[in-house]
Amino acid sequence: MADASELDAAIVTALANDATLAGLLPDGVFWDIAPSGKTRFAIVSLTIHEDEYLFEGRAFERATYLVKAVDQNVSGAIVKVAAERIEELLQDVTLVVTGYTHMLTRRIERIRYTEVDEVNADIRWQHRGGRYEVYLSPEASGSPVGSP
């Protein structure tokens, strides 16, 4: 049975393996939460994952991810370029996901905001990126899901 976690990993891998993005966000790409002490990184989070069914099983899966660049900075210049690079890496790009045929990845919302640091009110965190929608079709869509 296709494992949707493979999609999570595919997105993180696609971003983490990009040298250009690594140069902009040297602390790396993290799932949900960056480790303490990191100041310039990307975050990938699952917002929602919905399934569409056929009589024979699952037709396709539709997942929405929050993907953003985060930078401890008063300027948004770095996250601006990083968000553009994230979009280049995901928008209409085919992802290779074990157990699935990739149908579509596209941005459905843009994200941009500034956060005040919880510990030091003089510190600013810049967030920029988007919510990305991914459509996948399980490769064994003609087979029953679970027990009949």
Add this chain to the structure above:
Amino acid sequence: MARMHGSKGSVEMDSAGVGSPMAVIASLNQWTLSMARDRAEVTAFGDTNKQYVQGLPDIKGTFAGFYDPGAGSPDEGNAVLFDAAEGTVAVTLKLIPSTLDPTKYWTGLAYLDTAIDVSANGAVSLSGSFVAAGDWQRF
């Protein structure tokens, strides 16, 4: 008596209209069947309420799902629906409410109509309808 969920429904078709072999139509997720009967009013003087006599059932229905042209699909897709709709031969349909009890179904000859819906905001879907082209049976 157990109620059923529609998740295990199925539509099978024999394109030649001879009833065998039947093949599952892939990537469908809905079917309906109407067996509405004609009724003629025969109300007469002295009746206390309207009265009717009824005629034969008008067998017709619909189906819907996602367009699956079959490339790379293990079950040949559902392009056969378009072949049937464009052809002149009535097909045999077998409509199963749940494959958990495959002995319960409706079957008969049918003429098909099909439609395809393509949107930038979703999967390519298909839909269609059918009318009886011969006697139908319920099992």
